[in-house]
Structures are given as structure tokens and as C-alpha cells.
Amino acid sequence: MFGLFKKNKTHPDLSFIGVDMHSHLLPGLDDGLKTIEDTIAFVQELNTLGYEKLICTPHILSAVHPNTPQTILPKLEEVQKAVKEKNIKIQIEAAAEYMVDHEFEQLIKSGNKLLTFGTNFILIEMSYLAPSPNLGQVIFDLRLAGLQPILAHPERYNYYHHQFHEFKKIKDTGCWFQVNMLSLAGYYGKHIKKTAEKLIAEGMIDLIGTDMHHQNHLHATKQLALSNYFYKILKDVPLKNRMFLD
Numbered sequence: 364m365f366g367l368f369k370k371n372k373t374h375p376d377l378s379f380i381g382v383d384m385h386s387h388l389l390p391g392l393d394d395g396l397k398t399i400e401d402t403i404a405f406v407q408e409l410n411t412l413g414y415e416k417l418i419c420t421p422h423i424l425s426a427v428h429p430n431t432p433q434t435i436l437p438k439l440e441e442v443q444k445a446v447k448e449k450n451i452k453i454q455i456e457a458a459a460e461y462m463v464d465h466e467f468e469q470l471i472k473s474g475n476k477l478l479t480f481g482t483n484f485i486l487i488e489m490s491y492l493a494p495s496p497n498l499g500q501v502i503f504d505l506r507l508a509g510l511q512p513i514l515a516h517p518e519r520y521n522y523y524h525h526q527f528h529e530f531k532k533i534k535d536t537g538c539w540f541q542v543n544m545l546s547l548a549g550y551y552g553k554h555i556k557k558t559a560e561k562l563i564a565e566g567m568i569d570l571i572g573t574d575m576h577h578q579n580h581l582h583a584t585k586q587l588a589l590s591n592y593f594y595k596i597l598k599d600v601p602l603k604n605r606m607f608l609d
């Protein structure tokens with residue numbers, strides 16, 4: 364899966380993205396990184412690639428990853444402190460990646476504060492097996508609450524690959540789309556890559572994220588950042604990532 368592209372660049376530069384708003388870098392909270400040492404190493408690597416801010420988004424998925432602000436925010440502080448001690452010039456923030464399920468619907472109804480980033484942005488995802496039955500209502504409710512929902516990696520929802528109109532329907536409800544960098548690397552397979560390219564070609568992508576979980580992701584991200592293909596495909600895409608810089 365690596366080495367798909369001709370690598371001409373010797374100095375990868377992702378500063379045109381600047382802000383990563385989807386990652387699992389906070390240690391020990393989900394299926395992402397496990398130790399603070401790994402977190403610091405990954406932060407350093409991403410900084411070297413040109414990122415100025417990393418917004419970490421641990422999964423919140425009821426029984427599997429039952430995170431809350433109480434589990435996430437102390438980890439954020441721990442990482443911020445370590446990054447400062449290592450003198451890495453990068454901002455670290457945290458929000459979450461909310462699975463759109465019954466528990467999330469209840470959480471919205473509860474009126475409890477949700478983990479957002481920027482002025483009012485919230486990252487949501489669906490299962491890879493089946494669409495969330497109430498996605499439309501959830502998007503409506505979030506927007507009613509003054510939040511801007513962003514659907515993580517739409518290209519990875521295989522059940523829509525032959526129903527492209529479903530993507531259009533979701534976009535028309537006012538949801539933003541975030542494509543995964545590694546989808547463009549072909550990391551998740553050729554159909555996902557093709558769908559990512561189509562979403563880009565149709566002007567439906569607002570943001571790009573690493574969705575970084577582990578070493579293989581970092582390696583593949585660095586490989587992609589060396590390919591001319593990556594810069595070429597995003598050349599005319601008005602990515603909004605840098606709007607999250609202070």
C-alpha cells in the first residue's frame with residue numbers, strides 16, 4: 364500500500380494544511396496512541412511536516428470508548444505540559460469524534476456541553492457497517508444548538524460508494540465533510556481512494572485530517588507527503604483547516 368506514488372519531494376511541507384483537526388494522539392483513551400512518549404514523538408513528527416496546531420479527537424463510542432470531558436481534558440493538559448517542556452512549537456487542543464448513535468442523540472437532548480473546537484465545530488462519525496438511522500435529525504439538532512457538524516471521512520462509508528447522491532443529501536443538510544489524508548494514499552483500498560477523489564472533484568470537501576492512530580498511519584502519512592500527487596490533487600481545493608489557527 365506504500366510507495367504508490369512517485370516521490371519527488373525531498374522536503375514534505377504540509378503547512379498549507381497547518382491544522383490537523385482529527386487524530387487519536389491523546390494517549391490511552393481509545394484505539395489510538397497508548398503512551399505519552401509516543402504522543403510526544405508523533406507531535407514532533409507532525410510539527411516537522413508543517414503542522415502548527417493539532418486538535419486531538421478521541422472516539423466517544425458508548426461501551427467501546429466511553430470518553431467524556433472528564434477523561435479527555437486531563438489528558439490534554441498532560442500532553443500540553445509535556446509539549447511545552449520539550450519546547451515543541453505547536454498548539455495542542457482536544458475535542459472528540461462522536462459516533463452518531465442512540466447515546467449521542469440522548470447526549471444532545473441532555474443539553475450537556477459537547478466537546479467542540481474552533482468557534483462551534485463538532486466532529487461526528489458513523490459506523491463503517493451501516494449508516495446511522497438518525498443522521499439527518501442529529502445534524503439538524505446540532506445546527507439548531509448553534510454547532511457546525513463535520514462528518515469524518517465520508518469516503519470510508521462503503522455503503523454509499525454506489526449511492527453518491529446520499530453524500531449530496533448529507534451535504535445539503537449543512538454538514539461539512541472531512542476527508543482522510545490516508546484515503547488519498549489508497550491506504551484503505553482503491554474504492555475509498557476513488558470516492559475521496561470524487562468528493563474532492565465535486566467540491567464537497569471542507570477539511571482534511573490525518574485520523575492518526577498508530578505508527579503505520581504516521582509512516583503512510585509521511586510517504587504521502589512526499590508524493591507530488593497529494594499536492595496536485597489538493598491544489599485547487601479551498602481547504603478550511605487553517606481557519607482554526609488563532
Ligand SMILES: [Fe+2]
Pocket residue numbers: 385386387460515574
Ligand atoms: Fe478518527
